[in-house]
Amino acid sequence: MPLLKIFPFNPLQVNAYLIYEPNGAGILIDPSCMDKSEFKVLQDFIRNNNVSLEYQLNTHGHFDHVFGIGMVKEAYNPKFYIHEGDSSFLRMAGDQARSFGFDYVGEIPMPDGFLSDSDEITAGGIRLIVIQVPGHSQGSVAFYEPLEGWLFSGDTLFAGGIGRTDLRGGNYDQIITSIKTRLLTLPPETLVFPGHGPQTSIAAESPDF
Ligand SMILES: [Zn+2]
Numbered sequence: 604m605p606l607l608k609i610f611p612f613n614p615l616q617v618n619a620y621l622i623y624e625p626n627g628a629g630i631l632i633d634p635s636c637m638d639k640s641e642f643k644v645l646q647d648f649i650r651n652n653n654v655s656l657e658y659q660l661n662t663h664g665h666f667d668h669v670f671g672i673g674m675v676k677e678a679y680n681p682k683f684y685i686h687e688g689d690s691s692f693l694r695m696a697g698d699q700a701r702s703f704g705f706d707y708v709g710e711i712p713m714p715d716g717f718l719s720d721s722d723e724i725t726a727g728g729i730r731l732i733v734i735q736v737p738g739h740s741q742g743s744v745a746f747y748e749p750l751e752g753w754l755f756s757g758d759t760l761f762a763g764g765i766g767r768t769d770l771r772g773g774n775y776d777q778i779i780t781s782i783k784t785r786l787l788t789l790p791p792e793t794l795v796f797p798g799h800g801p802q803t804s805i806a807a808e809s810p811d812f
């Protein structure tokens with residue numbers, strides 16, 4: 604059975620999620636570590652648990668969710684996948700971060716491939732299903748882990764709220780449709796792990812829609 608480690612990284616406290624098997628495979632969702640000291644926290648955990656990192660996957664391309672991709676790529680060379688609809692954010696991420704006042708010197712590498720709806724990503728005994736959920740951005744996706752019943756919802760669904768839709772590619776009607784038709788249709792006991800803030804469940808969020 605996979606295990607889960609949560610790392611809230613950078614001043615915007617983006618949750619990076621490591622799904623892993625001790626002495627086995629690992630998949631990192633939203634590598635948001637911004638500098639060397641945050642990256643070291645991740646590195647120490649990976650080393651102490653002897654994890655072989657096979658993928659880094661992004662729920663979407665906003666700058667605060669992609670800071671660590673270059674550092675992770677250089678250290679472990681996992682495959683980096685994102686939905687094509689958000690790949691244009693990657694080129695601008697460094698400049699965008701600096702324009703928001705972030706002391707960020709890295710650049711974001713281009714993806715090794717693109718995620719599509721219903722894709723299955725497997726590493727060791729870990730299996731994730733891609734669910735396309737446009738609305739927060741056009742390339743937003745969620746990842747569903749069916750064994751444990753975990754949903755990694757990015758900035759689409761939070762505990763008690765939804766992602767903003769006033770950024771480029773955002774669309775309010777679309778995010779509501781995505782949540783209702785693609786996420787709230789999962790089993791009610793599904794645990795939801797958002798891009799920011801605490802975890803919740805499908806059952807807890809459903810009455811709000
Ligand atoms: Zn976002």
Ligand SMILES: [Zn+2]
Binds near residue numbers: 665668758798799
């Ligand atoms: Zn975010």
